[in-house]
Amino acid sequence: MNSRTRALRIGAGVTALVAAGAALTGCSSTASGGGDADKTTGVTISVVLAVDPPPKATLDQFTKDTGITVKWSNVDWDSLQTKIAAAATAKTYFADATDVDWSRVGQLAKLKWFHPMQDYLNVSKLKGDMPQLASFTDDGQTVGIPFDASYMVTTVNKKMFADAGITTMPTTIDEYTADLKKVQAGGVQYPLNIPFAASEGLSTYWYETTGAFGGKVLDGAGKPQFTSKSSPGYKAAEWMIGALKDGLVAPANINVSDSQGMQTLMAKGAAASIFSDYSGNVGSLYNVPSSSTVTGQVEYIPTPGVDGVGPNLTNADGIGIPMTAKYPKAAATFIKWFTSTDAQAGFAGADGPSKVLPSYALPSRLSAVDVLNKKGSLDGGDVLATLLKDSKPVFPDGAPSWYPEFSRAVYTNLHAAAAGTMTVDQAIKKIADTANQLASGS
Amino acid sequence: MRRTHWGRWIGVAFILLWTLIPIYWTINTSLQTDAQVTSRPANYLPPTPTLQNYAALLTADTDTAQAMRASIMNIVIECLAATIVTVLLSTLAAYAFARMRFRGRQVLFYAVLATMAFPAYTTLIPIYKIMSWLGLVNTYTGIVLVYVSGFLPLATWILYNYMSSLPRSIEEAATVDGASRLKVLWHVVVPLARPGIVSTAIITFLFAWGQFLFPLVLSSDLSTEPLTVAIAALQGRHTVPFSLMSAAGVLAIAIPAVIALLLNRYIVSGLLAGSVK
Amino acid sequence: MRLFGDDAITSSIGNTLLYVLIGVALSTVLGIAFAVALQRPFRGRSAVVAILVLPWALPGVVEGIIWVSIWDGNTGLLNSVLTSAHLIDHYQVFLGHNQLLTVFLTEIVQVWQITPLSTLLILAGLQNIPAEIYESASIDGAGPWGSFTRLTLPLVRPGITVAMVQAVIATLNVFDQPYVLNGAAATGSSVTMQTYFVTFQNLDFGEGYALSLLITIATLVISFIVLKLVYRPVEF
Numbered sequence: 027m028n029s030r031t032r033a034l035r036i037g038a039g040v041t042a043l044v045a046a047g048a049a050l051t052g053c054s055s056t057a058s059g060g061g062d063a064d065k066t067t068g069v070t071i072s073v074v075l076a077v078d079p080p081p082k083a084t085l086d087q088f089t090k091d092t093g094i095t096v097k098w099s100n101v102d103w104d105s106l107q108t109k110i111a112a113a114a115t116a117k118t119y120f121a122d123a124t125d126v127d128w129s130r131v132g133q134l135a136k137l138k139w140f141h142p143m144q145d146y147l148n149v150s151k152l153k154g155d156m157p158q159l160a161s162f163t164d165d166g167q168t169v170g171i172p173f174d175a176s177y178m179v180t181t182v183n184k185k186m187f188a189d190a191g192i193t194t195m196p197t198t199i200d201e202y203t204a205d206l207k208k209v210q211a212g213g214v215q216y217p218l219n220i221p222f223a224a225s226e227g228l229s230t231y232w233y234e235t236t237g238a239f240g241g242k243v244l245d246g247a248g249k250p251q252f253t254s255k256s257s258p259g260y261k262a263a264e265w266m267i268g269a270l271k272d273g274l275v276a277p278a279n280i281n282v283s284d285s286q287g288m289q290t291l292m293a294k295g296a297a298a299s300i301f302s303d304y305s306g307n308v309g310s311l312y313n314v315p316s317s318s319t320v321t322g323q324v325e326y327i328p329t330p331g332v333d334g335v336g337p338n339l340t341n342a343d344g345i346g347i348p349m350t351a352k353y354p355k356a357a358a359t360f361i362k363w364f365t366s367t368d369a370q371a372g373f374a375g376a377d378g379p380s381k382v383l384p385s386y387a388l389p390s391r392l393s394a395v396d397v398l399n400k401k402g403s404l405d406g407g408d409v410l411a412t413l414l415k416d417s418k419p420v421f422p423d424g425a426p427s428w429y430p431e432f433s434r435a436v437y438t439n440l441h442a443a444a445a446g447t448m449t450v451d452q453a454i455k456k457i458a459d460t461a462n463q464l465a466s467g468s
Numbered sequence: 469m470r471r472t473h474w475g476r477w478i479g480v481a482f483i484l485l486w487t488l489i490p491i492y493w494t495i496n497t498s499l500q501t502d503a504q505v506t507s508r509p510a511n512y513l514p515p516t517p518t519l520q521n522y523a524a525l526l527t528a529d530t531d532t533a534q535a536m537r538a539s540i541m542n543i544v545i546e547c548l549a550a551t552i553v554t555v556l557l558s559t560l561a562a563y564a565f566a567r568m569r570f571r572g573r574q575v576l577f578y579a580v581l582a583t584m585a586f587p588a589y590t591t592l593i594p595i596y597k598i599m600s601w602l603g604l605v606n607t608y609t610g611i612v613l614v615y616v617s618g619f620l621p622l623a624t625w626i627l628y629n630y631m632s633s634l635p636r637s638i639e640e641a642a643t644v645d646g647a648s649r650l651k652v653l654w655h656v657v658v659p660l661a662r663p664g665i666v667s668t669a670i671i672t673f674l675f676a677w678g679q680f681l682f683p684l685v686l687s688s689d690l691s692t693e694p695l696t697v698a699i700a701a702l703q704g705r706h707t708v709p710f711s712l713m714s715a716a717g718v719l720a721i722a723i724p725a726v727i728a729l730l731l732n733r734y735i736v737s738g739l740l741a742g743s744v745k
Numbered sequence: 746m747r748l749f750g751d752d753a754i755t756s757s758i759g760n761t762l763l764y765v766l767i768g769v770a771l772s773t774v775l776g777i778a779f780a781v782a783l784q785r786p787f788r789g790r791s792a793v794v795a796i797l798v799l800p801w802a803l804p805g806v807v808e809g810i811i812w813v814s815i816w817d818g819n820t821g822l823l824n825s826v827l828t829s830a831h832l833i834d835h836y837q838v839f840l841g842h843n844q845l846l847t848v849f850l851t852e853i854v855q856v857w858q859i860t861p862l863s864t865l866l867i868l869a870g871l872q873n874i875p876a877e878i879y880e881s882a883s884i885d886g887a888g889p890w891g892s893f894t895r896l897t898l899p900l901v902r903p904g905i906t907v908a909m910v911q912a913v914i915a916t917l918n919v920f921d922q923p924y925v926l927n928g929a930a931a932t933g934s935s936v937t938m939q940t941y942f943v944t945f946q947n948l949d950f951g952e953g954y955a956l957s958l959l960i961t962i963a964t965l966v967i968s969f970i971v972l973k974l975v976y977r978p979v980e981f
Binding site: 074079097100102103105113115117121288296310315316317 | 501502503506507508531592593596597600605681684685688689697700701702703704705706707708709710
Binding site: 476480482483484488490491493497509587588589590593625629632636664670674695696700703708714717720721728729732735 | 778783787791794796804807822868960
């Protein structure tokens with residue numbers, strides 16, 4: 027055997043090793059920032075969020091004031107959640123500040139993937155000005171600070187309503203349903219959009235509708251509140267599926283996702299209303315000529331309730347500091363600035379276009395909304411600002427740690443009821459069973 | 469013989485229709501605005517063709533265009549590097565497995581193949597840990613290494629099949645003449661196995677081209693992020709820019725096509741060479 | 746075991762087996778047909794090969810958008826074409842009602858994506874068959890079909906084996922296509938989707954690994970069966 031043949035065998039061996047490496051678990055490593063963790067000047071922190079960066083001038087000003095340089099990355103929301111989970115599980119550094127989704131608060135508090143924010147900010151003082159902060163706290167830990175205040179809101183195409191002879195907007199669900207039938211008689215084949223595809227948007231729609239029917243989905247202990255036929259949750263499910271069976275919603279909507287329905291139906295004038303739409307869509311989608319054929323026609327209305335205006339569900343995004351952050355203290359300084367009244371009002375347009383954060387929904391601070399409202403610089407701002415005061419989180423005390431599993435049961439079973447493979451009653455039973463099982467801690 | 473020709477032309481026509489209808493739909497979508505796509509009935513041709521999506525991706529002075537340009541460079545570098553290393557190593561390994569007798573050969577060969585059975589999700593976290601431990605997160609080396617480890621088993625198997633089916637007589641004659649194993653490999657086996665090597669290279673390149681999950685986790689900024697990750701980032705929190713993303717998709721298929729055109733001589737003569745000339 | 750008590754996982758196992766069956770069969774038959782059509786030289790052959798691989802280069806997220814806009818029940822291309830041709834009088838809902846139809850249409854998308862690989866693998870093997878073999882067969886009076894079944898097929902068995910094993914791996918791990926086209930619905934969800942939910946949404950990595958192991962074992966078993974049934978060594 028000469029050395030050359032050995033080289034070939036080694037080639038084969040290396041192949042086997044490299045390939046097998048894919049199957050091996052690596053030794054654990056700890057990415058510690060060493061003595062730099064408390065440094066707050068002269069450092070560069072990495073901020074990763076699913077939004078565009080604030081204007082360069084505002085970030086430069088922040089650097090000038092604090093000595094902290096910000097490296098901003100915009101990663102799409104789904105990919106970002108995967109990155110956060112992978113980094114936290116591998117105990118690897120990934121960012122100094124990143125997204126905290128409201129639906130993951132319970133999980134994150136349990137897994138201790140994020141630094142408790144109360145170590146860095148005066149959280150109890152903030153609560154008065156930030157109605158949604160409570161939903162980012164679980165088990166005594168505030169895992170993130172909400173940086174905007176997106177929530178669910180009803181949108182209508184006022185032109186279509188007017189064409190059907192409706193000029194006073196509905197304030198109750200009964201009126202709303204009756205008006206949709208008039209719009210349908212007026213020539214809009216399927217006036218209502220409900221995204222019945224089996225994904226998160228369907229759960230959200232149901233929570234919002236349940237709120238409008240005057241109730242909530244789970245109580246503080248996580249017990250289902252929708253099992254009796256007279257409960258708001260049950261009625262909401264019946265109303266949604268009924269709208270599909272009665273032909274108010276297009277049959278093809280069993281496979282339409284939330285964004286797809288907004289973009290291909292509402293923005294194209296194929297649907298006249300979305301009961302549970304995103305705050306911000308009028309300005310960022312329906313009034314944009316390159317993506318909509320109904321510019322100037324869609325407006326927000328106060329969400330119709332049982333006997334008067336119903337509440338709106340908030341689904342804000344928060345920002346927090348991962349445990350593996352290199353400069354947690356500097357990150358906290360950044361978060362303090364990023365969620366301050368001045369910065370938020372600026373992002374939403376109070377100080378002119380040069381300080382606007384593109385596609386920013388609404389400030390999470392009431393004080394910032396006030397500033398904004400006084401200047402009158404938002405699309406449909408007056409309606410949105412009033413609604414924000416009455417909006418409430420899906421889980422006022424933080425989402426339970428088993429939320430994703432629950433939500434999946436909600437959207438797969440409601441989808442199945444819409445597709446006709448089970449009845450509303452069966453779907454509700456299955457969802458309730460899942461919730462009971464999860465809440466009892468199996 | 470006439471009938472075989474008919475069969476072939478029907479086959480070729482079917483290949484073109486099957487492949488090109490969805491591709492045409494991508495191009496058609498990319499030349500419209502979001503307000504125009506998904507209309508009813510469908511726009512079979514763009515009503516007012518516009519290149520604005522391509523301009524927004526390539527030439528605009530925005531973060532998006534900058535990300536696109538950087539990620540195109542990254543993906544080309546990563547895929548070419550992964551292809552070269554994979555083809556080199558797999559040629560050596562396949563030859564050893566096909567032509568040499570050593571203890572544990574079969575076990576080793578099947579062990580290599582068996583690693584293909586692990587779903588990507590299983591290996592994601594361990595690989596991320598290893599890469600972070602080696603300091604290779606957000607480096608070309610790290611990403612290329614992961615690609616090579618992922619695609620080597622398949623490449624080795626393809627080439628093993630190919631080399632096994634080559635006639636041994638020519639090699640034996642060369643060995644008798646006193647040529648070393650490596651010389652035989654380089655001067656005799658590699659030229660004969662060219663169609664196999666070229667198709668392995670194309671396959672490896674395209675596998676690398678489609679990667680999303682691993683580079684998503686292993687890259688943290690524009691210094692390594694490939695095009696696939698940058699395209700996913702075009703999505704908004706609540707909106708999907710159909711026409712913009714279709715234009716990005718057209719770029720993603722155009723680049724390998726351009727590379728193929730540039731290397732046309734080698735690829736076609738390599739891939740389609742053989743005894744049927 | 747908790748895994749098998751879960752409805753979502755049980756139905757995803759059934760769906761996945763259907764994906765494998767449909768996907769492996771279709772991609773293999775198409776791969777062989779495409780490769781044979783390209784086996785002999787003709788003008789423009791290299792262009793056809795270049796076009797053939799394009800679906801593979803299209804990123805998954807764009808592929809999703811395009812196929813949604815083809816199958817969609819509200820505004821889809823297929824509905825538009827069928828209506829224009831007066832084959833249907835109003836738009837139909839193709840996905841989400843019927844499990845078999847949903848799985849089939851979803852798998853078509855994956856077959857569209859993986860057939861280029863099968864074709865290249867088989868084509869490389871075909872290029873290796875010496876022309877003299879065909880000549881002697883035609884002297885022996887074998888027609889085109891005869892030389893295809895008696896010569897071509899047996900001689901590209903190694904290539905077909907690799908193509909089939911690759912199709913087994915791809916279809917057992919199907920994720921993007923059902924997720925984009927049909928959400929998490931029981932009519933189309935796959936085991937890999939459930940693995941993703943358990944791992945990256947429930948953040949239960951233990952159960953995630955258990956599900957992955959299921960896929961690994963299935964891959965090894967099915968690939969072994971393919972290997973035994975299809976693979977025969979060939980030497981010219």
